[in-house]
Amino acid sequence: MSAILERTSTEPRIGRLSRRHFLAATAGGGFALALGWPSASDAADPPKYGALGMANGVVENPLVFIAIGDDGLVSITCHRAEMGQGVRTGVPLIVADELEADWSRVRVVQAPGDEPRYGNQDTDGSRTTRHFFMPMRRCGAAARQMLEAAAAARWGVPVAEVTAKNHQLVHGPSGRTLGYGEVARAAAALPVPATETLRLKKPADFRYIGKGNVPLVDGPDIVRGRAVYGMDVVMPDMLFAVVARSPVFGGTLRGFDAAAALKVPGVLKVVEIKGTAIPSAFEPLPGVAVIASNTWAAMNGRKALKLDWEGGPNAGYDSVAYRATMEAAAAKPGKLIRTQGDVGAAMGSAAKTLKADYYMPHLTQAPMEPPAATARFKDGRMELWGPFQSPQAVRGGVAKRLGLEMDKVTVNVTLLGGGFGRKSKGDFASEAALLARESEGKPVKVVWTRDDDLHHSYYHTVSVEHLEAGIDAQGKPVAWLHRSVGPTLMALFMPDPKTESPIELGMGLTNLPFAVPNLRIENPEAAAHVRVGWYRAVSNLPHAFAIQSFVCEMAQAAGKDPKDYLLELLGPPRRIDPRELNDTWNHGEDPTLYPVDIGRLRRVTATAADAAGWGKTLGPGRGLGIAAHYSFTTYVAAVVEVAVGAKGELTIPRVDIAVDCGAIVNPERLRSQMEGAVMMGIGNTLGGEISFKNGRAQQNNFDTFEVLRMNAAPKRIEVHMIPGDYDAPLGGAGEPGVPPVAPALCNAIFAATGKRIRSLPIKGQLSA
Amino acid sequence: MASLTVNGTARQYEGDPDMPLLWYLRDQLQMTGTKFGCGQALCGACTVHMDGAPVRACVTPMVAVSGRSIVTIEGLDANGRHPLQVAWVELGVPQCGYCQSGQIMQAAALLKNNARPSEADIETAMSGHICRCGTYTRIKAAIQQAATKGA
Numbered sequence: 001m002s003a004i005l006e007r008t009s010t011e012p013r014i015g016r017l018s019r020r021h022f023l024a025a026t027a028g029g030g031f032a033l034a035l036g037w038p039s040a041s042d043a044a045d046p047p048k049y050g051a052l053g054m055a056n057g058v059v060e061n062p063l064v065f066i067a068i069g070d071d072g073l074v075s076i077t078c079h080r081a082e083m084g085q086g087v088r089t090g091v092p093l094i095v096a097d098e099l100e101a102d103w104s105r106v107r108v109v110q111a112p113g114d115e116p117r118y119g120n121q122d123t124d125g126s127r128t129t130r131h132f133f134m135p136m137r138r139c140g141a142a143a144r145q146m147l148e149a150a151a152a153a154r155w156g157v158p159v160a161e162v163t164a165k166n167h168q169l170v171h172g173p174s175g176r177t178l179g180y181g182e183v184a185r186a187a188a189a190l191p192v193p194a195t196e197t198l199r200l201k202k203p204a205d206f207r208y209i210g211k212g213n214v215p216l217v218d219g220p221d222i223v224r225g226r227a228v229y230g231m232d233v234v235m236p237d238m239l240f241a242v243v244a245r246s247p248v249f250g251g252t253l254r255g256f257d258a259a260a261a262l263k264v265p266g267v268l269k270v271v272e273i274k275g276t277a278i279p280s281a282f283e284p285l286p287g288v289a290v291i292a293s294n295t296w297a298a299m300n301g302r303k304a305l306k307l308d309w310e311g312g313p314n315a316g317y318d319s320v321a322y323r324a325t326m327e328a329a330a331a332k333p334g335k336l337i338r339t340q341g342d343v344g345a346a347m348g349s350a351a352k353t354l355k356a357d358y359y360m361p362h363l364t365q366a367p368m369e370p371p372a373a374t375a376r377f378k379d380g381r382m383e384l385w386g387p388f389q390s391p392q393a394v395r396g397g398v399a400k401r402l403g404l405e406m407d408k409v410t411v412n413v414t415l416l417g418g419g420f421g422r423k424s425k426g427d428f429a430s431e432a433a434l435l436a437r438e439s440e441g442k443p444v445k446v447v448w449t450r451d452d453d454l455h456h457s458y459y460h461t462v463s464v465e466h467l468e469a470g471i472d473a474q475g476k477p478v479a480w481l482h483r484s485v486g487p488t489l490m491a492l493f494m495p496d497p498k499t500e501s502p503i504e505l506g507m508g509l510t511n512l513p514f515a516v517p518n519l520r521i522e523n524p525e526a527a528a529h530v531r532v533g534w535y536r537a538v539s540n541l542p543h544a545f546a547i548q549s550f551v552c553e554m555a556q557a558a559g560k561d562p563k564d565y566l567l568e569l570l571g572p573p574r575r576i577d578p579r580e581l582n583d584t585w586n587h588g589e590d591p592t593l594y595p596v597d598i599g600r601l602r603r604v605t606a607t608a609a610d611a612a613g614w615g616k617t618l619g620p621g622r623g624l625g626i627a628a629h630y631s632f633t634t635y636v637a638a639v640v641e642v643a644v645g646a647k648g649e650l651t652i653p654r655v656d657i658a659v660d661c662g663a664i665v666n667p668e669r670l671r672s673q674m675e676g677a678v679m680m681g682i683g684n685t686l687g688g689e690i691s692f693k694n695g696r697a698q699q700n701n702f703d704t705f706e707v708l709r710m711n712a713a714p715k716r717i718e719v720h721m722i723p724g725d726y727d728a729p730l731g732g733a734g735e736p737g738v739p740p741v742a743p744a745l746c747n748a749i750f751a752a753t754g755k756r757i758r759s760l761p762i763k764g765q766l767s768a
Numbered sequence: 769m770a771s772l773t774v775n776g777t778a779r780q781y782e783g784d785p786d787m788p789l790l791w792y793l794r795d796q797l798q799m800t801g802t803k804f805g806c807g808q809a810l811c812g813a814c815t816v817h818m819d820g821a822p823v824r825a826c827v828t829p830m831v832a833v834s835g836r837s838i839v840t841i842e843g844l845d846a847n848g849r850h851p852l853q854v855a856w857v858e859l860g861v862p863q864c865g866y867c868q869s870g871q872i873m874q875a876a877a878l879l880k881n882n883a884r885p886s887e888a889d890i891e892t893a894m895s896g897h898i899c900r901c902g903t904y905t906r907i908k909a910a911i912q913q914a915a916t917k918g919a
Contacts, residue, residue, distance in 0.1 A: 084862075084864030215860070224842065225869045227865055240795065366900060368803070368864065672863055676902035679899075679904060702808075703808070709898060710907070716905065
């Protein structure tokens with residue numbers, strides 16, 4: 001089979017790349033790499049935004065992403081990681097649409113980790129569609145024009161007379177046709193058209209974009225048990241490993257005795273993994289690995305290890321005591337984040353003031369597939385296979401840790417059995433690589449058990465949000481004070497930071513778009529005692545929970561309807577430059593292209609409320625709650641309906657969620673992301689908590705770490721998608737559905753029972 | 769030694785009798801459709817049929833499967849066209865998909881005993897399964913669709 005580009009997944013090569021499309025790799029440690037900090041390398045350079053601001057930016061060369069065989073089969077490479085958000089369907093369908101390819105003759109190829117070749121691959125921050133919609137359209141259009149040019153040359157006619165349509169090239173005047181496969185070879189030899197000569201399709205001519213008519217690429221394999229996740233990698237002569245890790249973050253291994261472990265049948269070897277001093281970023285925790293001929297033997301070998309741990313600086317961490325520490329911090333002023341007017345004076349003259357503290361515990365991603373990775377070290381080359389959200393970060397991490405050149409490390413990306421932020425950290429991949437180096441060329445699969453996952457995660461932070469408000473005699477908001485306290489994820493990358501980064505603050509706190517004349521936002525200090533990472537929607541979770549709950553409390557105090565009061569706080573439709581709100585991050589996006597659009601936030605609020613029948617009469621013990629939140633450049637509002645029984649039994653008959661993420665590429669998957677966001681938001685709120693005692697996570701499995709199950713799930717979820725303009729900037733979809741869910745649920749519980757939930761999880765609070 | 773059948777094929781097992789069926793399937797037979805999620809029968813990802821009944825492979829030791837017939841997701845239907853598999857694809861149930869083998873196996877056992885399950889029947893049968901992506905409303909709809917089309 002010939003191809004526009006011949007390639008193999010394990011030996012990426014540069015091929016015929018058009019260098020001018022390349023952006024230089026930007027500098028940046030794990031922080032910039034992982035979170036999308038605008039990456040101006042020095043102050044003299046203009047800032048780069050969006051995809052261009054990410055490490056290794058964008059590659060738009062069709063020869064990298066599209067291959068067409070003589071048989072006409074179109075292979076489209078997806079360079080982003082699939083974790084359920086639908087990118088292996090959504091990204092290729094963009095290319096296929098502009099290419100005028102027949103979807104039934106398209107196959108999807110997964111790219112290995114190689115950002116210089118593919119552009120940024122860090123699948124995080126709800127960025128894939130937002131950043132790659134236009135680049136992928138241009139790739140598809142360029143390949144289509146190359147096919148048209150090749151057909152025109154074959155026929156000896158002007159290229160303007162040739163049109164690509166549904167996998168065929170048609171010569172208008174004569175009606176002659178050629179299949180894509182018949183000219184693929186010739187097309188591959190033509191120059192890639194310059195960007196300014198590309199003819200993009202009109203949205204009215206889209207075949208797949210916005211239609212929801214493309215079935216999930218991996219659906220048939222998933223339902224037959226054939227889909228391959230990181231945990232499922234199988235290779236000849238494979239070995240299996242589990243690792244006993246320091247139970248406390250920052251602990252060290254004094255010594256260990258492996259004699260009993262080595263007597264367990266099937267156990268082959270015991271290997272120590274050295275830890276890295278804090279801040280340890282994505283490096284493995286210190287541990288002792290048991291390598292065996294099967295997973296079960298490795299687990300039994302681990303049980304037989306005798307380990308002597310030194311607890312280290314976090315051995316006293318107790319999340320109950322730490323809550324009191326954070327509440328004390330929230331009671332006093334902290335680092336000033338934003339101010340307007342005079343909050344102190346306005347509070348003093350307000351007709352009514354109210355205040356509340358909101359607590360959200362540590363949470364964890366707990367993807368259904370625990371972390372797992374396979375590595376093989378042979379002839380000086382390291383090859384890995386696994387569920388990696390950021391394969392280039394894995395590549396860099398492994399190369400650095402093992403002292404290998406980057407080109408000696410190959411990272412293959414399997415399907416991810418859920419990610420939610422956990423699998424953007426490559427600690428488990430580096431473990432596999434370190435063990436493979438000790439295994440004489442045999443592949444080693446590191447398997448994390450569920451207790452490993454819950455005990456050694458990169459947890460969602462823990463937080464206290466302190467809010468105060470003043471309202472005037474007419475119930476209007478006149479003063480707003482917010483102190484946000486929570487350990488920062490920056491502690492992964494720098495020694496002992498105590499305040500939050502602009503990224504965390506920019507998730508619904510700094511950029512609060514309320515029309516309140518006097519406003520003050522502060523960030524008192526808090527120290528991290530565990531690996532604080534990012535979990536779907538990150539700091540938006542506590543910010544939205546506190547702010548949107550407090551809005552409802554203010555409405556109650558003002559004697560007004562919560563939805564009306566929310567709209568009053570939002571104020572009139574207007575576009576706010578995020579810089580006016582002191583938000584320097586703005587999700588890494590250009591503030592002129594991505595203002596905070598109050599009109600859009602109002603519209604999703606009204607849409608969700610109308611669809612839910614806001615204002616309707618409900619029976620006793622029933623209620624509606626509303627919340628709206630802007631995150632990842634997308635506007636979402638949710639209305640939750642609850643029924644609470646006499647003994648506090650909670651059921652959720654219905655949730656309405658309205659989303660405006662701009663233009664919609666795959667409405668079917670946008671809908672599923674919103675459904676999933678509702679479920680995850682409710683699970684976080686009802687039972688989600690990781691607590692710590694003596695520095696150790698107290699939850700071992702799904703009996704004590706409670707996640708949502710079908711019996712507690714909403715009976716019905718209605719997703720309302722606001723259509724957008726394909727020429728306007730796109731928003732994210734993976735995360736922004738989650739933040740409004742917790743406050744909408746708690747506001748509904750208040751409406752139903754008069755009970756205000758300020759501390760999560762809800763657990764037994766309704767029966768108390 | 770244990771003699772068993774897996775998806776109709778006779779198998780002999782010699783080894784640790786305490787080893788869960790899950791690791792025999794995954795590591796020895798290299799049949800990875802049956803998933804590891806919790807190891808303690810708390811999430812349902814490893815659900816297979818033993819003599820037709822749903823069991824959690826992660827807590828079913830090999831000593832308990834001697835003489836038994838095991839069916840996994842790979843063997844649920846020779847052509848992968850079980851009504852549940854068809855409905856799952858038609859309704860776009862999976863997100864990440866990792867838990868779905870177990871969900872489908874549980875649902876298949878439900879429909880075998882209860883051809884027209886009510887919503888409450890479905891919730892009772894399926895609440896031992898966790899989907900972190902939150903596909904529960906679609907799972908319910910797919911079971912109902914498969915039931916009406918005859919599983």
